[in-house]
Amino acid sequence: MAENTDKMVIDGVELTGIWKEFLPSRILYEDVTTEFLDEVKKLPGGSTIVRCYQCGTCSGGCTLPDFVDKFNPRRFIDLVRRGHYDILVNENKDLVWKCVSCQRCTHRCPRGVNTQEVVRAIAKFLEDRKVFGKLTNDEAFDEIFMEEVIEDGRIDEVKIVKDFYSKTGRLKEMMSSDQIALGFKMLTSGRIKLFGGKIKDWKKVSQRLKEELQ
Amino acid sequence: MxxxxxxxxxxxxxxxxxxxxxxxxxxxxxxxxxxxxxxxxxxxxxxxxxxxxxxxxxxxxxxxxxxxxxxxxxxxxxxxxxxxxxxxxxxxxxxxxxxxxxxxxxxxxxxxxFEHFDPTVKQEYGYGRFKDVVTNAEVEEMLNPGGPTNGELKRPSDGETPKKIAIFQCVGSRDRQVGNPYCCRVGCVVSTKQAIEIKEKYPDSEVYVYYMDMRMFGRGWEELYGKAMEEYEIIFTRGRGAEVTLKNQQLSLRAEETIMDRPIQHSVDMIILAAGMAAxxxxxxxxxxxxxxxxxxxxxxxxxxxxxxxxxxxxxxxxxxxxxxxxxxxxxxxxxxxxxxxxxxxxxx
CATH class of the missing domain: 3.50.50.60 (FAD/NAD(P)-binding domain)
Incomplete structure (x- = not known):
């Protein structure tokens, strides 16, 4: 019967009744790649990923699982090393960012993996591949904050609020009456200034920082 | 001469x-x-x-x-x-x-x-802080009829016989953090042996072994490992013990069950640290x-x-x-x- 199976497909519908045709394959992969491991290894803080021997000390003592279900540094490392890019992106891309850097894993790791930095490197690796869609509020704030520090060397409250609302597409919200009233109050009490001071010759530092962060 | x-x-x-x-x-x-x-x-x-x-x-x-x-x-x-x-x-x-x-x-x-590794430096395991965290050498003394407890396994804190016992493998060996990256070569088989001895003496007790790898390379070791699982129902969990804390006056250990990809919190009566060998x-x-x-x-x-x-x-x-x-x-x-x-x-x- 086997030799005739190719004739049993009519309009793309399988008619032979071989069971495996009805069931999705359980085979995880037929080809493995170390491409992702190589990439993470080269990122800042990622080099110690190769030392891991998957004992689970990091995830066993991790602070996060009480609050963030499924956060598991050992598994992130495993997925990168085995090249399970799809699983990493589909199931873990929103998790890798949640690390609070308590460093328990790093201090306890029996192999000297700098686990916290490796997890950061994996997050960076995912970011570089642009797997994250729309920015969440805190991510947007982080980004604007960093931009401002690099650009001006200091934080201008008015500017950062304006940029934050515009970046998250909520300019209308900012112009609501209670927000304006609050802003006015802060202005008159001297909490914020309309034009923040400038730092002398910051341009040079800014340029250097940008070069370094390239 | x-x-x-x-x-x-x-x-x-x-x-x-x-x-x-x-x-x-x-x-x-x-x-x-x-x-x-x-x-x-x-x-x-x-x-x-x-x-x-x-x-x-x-x-x-x-x-x-x-x-x-x-x-x-x-x-x-x-x-x-x-x-x-x-x-x-x-x-x-x-x-x-x-x-x-x-x-x-x-x-x-x-x-x-050699000397037995002193697990005090592994602070997260609480040896020295929690009385019921003991080393494998101390258990050996306890199990010996000529020892301090006349051959009975007893919790140092209250003298009771523990019901749930966890054994942590590789304490102070295969560990770069304490400067001993080598394998202690006997911890696996000694823990398996102690687990069997405990189960033989107290059939009601439960023994859980937390390991990274069971390295049973010696004569008759692999057979002993099989016997521990088949005849004595000792539970071997692949995951290194991460920390020991006190929860409601009971020892509570944390580890990752790496096969399930999930961390676990396990309350036990006694924890045995399979301390390795040091010079x-x-x-x-x-x-x-x-x-x-x-x-x-x-x-x-x-x-x-x-x-x-x-x-x-x-x-x-x-x-x-x-x-x-x-x-x-x-x-x-x-x-x-x-x-x-x-x-x-x-x-x-």
Whole structure:
């Protein structure tokens, strides 16, 4: 019967009744790649990923699982090393960012993996591949904050609020009456200034920082 | 006939002494404690893996062979303070409470052995903080009918028999954090053996072993591992113990069940730390006095691991047993006999 199976497909519908045709394959992969491991290894803080021997000390003592279900540094490392890019992106891309850097894993790791930095490197690796869609509020704030520090060397409250609302597409919200009233109050009490001071010759530092962060 | 100085009265030193004496050499055995038998005697090892035979059956004949041989002079509670000269003319100062004496020797055998790793430095396991976190050596003492609890496994905190027992593997071995990246080579089988002994004595108890790899490479070890799972229903979980805390007055351990990809929190009555082997104080002292080479972990380094495993970096000074690195009793006895042969052939030339 086997030799005739190719004739049993009519309009793309399988008619032979071989069971495996009805069931999705359980085979995880037929080809493995170390491409992702190589990439993470080269990122800042990622080099110690190769030392891991998957004992689970990091995830066993991790602070996060009480609050963030499924956060598991050992598994992130495993997925990168085995090249399970799809699983990493589909199931873990929103998790890798949640690390609070308590460093328990790093201090306890029996192999000297700098686990916290490796997890950061994996997050960076995912970011570089642009797997994250729309920015969440805190991510947007982080980004604007960093931009401002690099650009001006200091934080201008008015500017950062304006940029934050515009970046998250909520300019209308900012112009609501209670927000304006609050802003006015802060202005008159001297909490914020309309034009923040400038730092002398910051341009040079800014340029250097940008070069370094390239 | 030349006299041989043997430093260390543990299994290796005893075997080396009795073999040399039987070949007709005079032997001086120096032991720092006031008993012979080394760690086996110190921690009252009860049964030996994998046959679960009594440790006494193995060690007592070796001790007797030394004590009954008139060619062997035993100095207990003594140590070698200084050594001068070169092979085959050594002069050694042996010190003890009664004073010191200087003797001439043709060769020196260093069999100073190991010491159990002190898990106090692994703070997350709470050894020393929680009374019910004990080491495998302490359990060995407890299980011995001649030990402090007359052979009963009891919780140090309240003297009760624990119902749920967890064993942590690889404490102080395979761990770069404490500077011991090597495998202790016996922890796996000793823990399996202790788990079986506990289950045999207290069939109602539950024993959980938290491991990274079970390295059952020795004679009959893999079979013992199978027996532990099949006959004694000991639960082996792949995941290294991460931390021990106190939750509602009960010990609570955390680890990751790596096969399930999930962390677990497990409440138990007692935790046994399978502490590994570290170079003993005696080994480090002997290395300093004799000026022989040590490796990165404090163990003694043979001249050549393959070609001359029992020769130290200095001619006329021989090394054997667990001062070279982690070793089980079976192999220590082999080492003792091997070094005796090596010493005999070198003294003949």
């Amino acid at each position: 030349k006299t041989v100085l043997v430093i260390g009265g543990g299994v290796t030193g005893l075997k080396a002494s009795s073999e040399l004496a039987e070949m007709g050499y005079n032997v001086t055995l120096v032991e720092k404690e006031d008993y012979l038998g080394g760690q086996v005697a110190k921690h009252k090892y009860y049964k030996l893996a994998p046959d679960l035979r009594l440790a006494g059956e193995v060690i007592d004949p070796v001790i007797k062979a030394v004590e009954n041989n008139s060619n062997i002079k035993v100095y207990k509670h003594s140590h070698v303070a200084a050594v001068s000269g070169n092979a085959p003319e050594f002069k050694a100062k042996i010190k003890n409470s009664k004073g010191e004496s200087e003797e001439n020797f043709g060769a020196i055998v260093v069999a100073t052995g 003993g104080e005696g080994t480090i002292e002997a290395a300093n006095v004799l000026g022989i080479k040590q490796n990165d972990y404090g163990f003694l380094e043979p001249k050549d691991d393959f070609v001359s495993p029992n020769e130290s970096s200095k001619p006329g000074i021989f090394i054997a047993g667990a001062d070279k690195g982690p070793m089980d009793i079976e192999n220590c006895i082999v080492e003792g006999a091997a070094v005796a042969a090596k010493v005999a052939s070198s003294l003949k030339n």
